[in-house]
Amino acid sequence: MKPFWNILKLLLPLFLLSACDIGEDEVNYHFVSLKTLAVDMPEEFRLNETYEIGVTVLEPNGCTEFEGFDILPEDTTIRRVVAIGTEQNDVPCTEALSEVETSFDFICLYPGTYVFRFWTGKNQDGVDQFMEFEVPVVP
Numbered sequence: 635m636k637p638f639w640n641i642l643k644l645l646l647p648l649f650l651l652s653a654c655d656i657g658e659d660e661v662n663y664h665f666v667s668l669k670t671l672a673v674d675m676p677e678e679f680r681l682n683e684t685y686e687i688g689v690t691v692l693e694p695n696g697c698t699e700f701e702g703f704d705i706l707p708e709d710t711t712i713r714r715v716v717a718i719g720t721e722q723n724d725v726p727c728t729e730a731l732s733e734v735e736t737s738f739d740f741i742c743l744y745p746g747t748y749v750f751r752f753w754t755g756k757n758q759d760g761v762d763q764f765m766e767f768e769v770p771v772v773p
Contacts, residue, residue: 693731702717
């Protein structure tokens with residue numbers, strides 16, 4: 635009976651490895667930054683409260699879909715916000731632009747004034763452009 639188990643121990647890993655073909659699971663998309671068109675920002679924040687910030691972003695073609703936000707702290711109360719989308723590779727796309735209204739939640743944790751910098755695209759020289767909002771934190 636022992637030789638049977640030894641053979642099974644050798645064959646089972648081979649069987650399991652051959653059952654999975656990971657070569658065909660190629661990624662069929664890539665991430666892209668989406669332009670921010672409009673922002674619905676509160677006029678003020680209060681400490682430890684949560685705020686829903688509404689954002690309108692632009693999907694540049696029929697192969698791109700909004701996925702979420704990349705919110706990067708540049709300092710304690712400065713946030714750079716970039717809308718992120720996925721764009722499908724190697725498929726025919728329409729050139730139709732589409733506006734998407736979405737939002738994210740923000741928790742006010744620090745006193746002072748928050749600065750939000752929403753990415754709106756690049757200018758003709760290739761320099762990133764931002765829409766900025768300053769929101770004071772009130773008692």
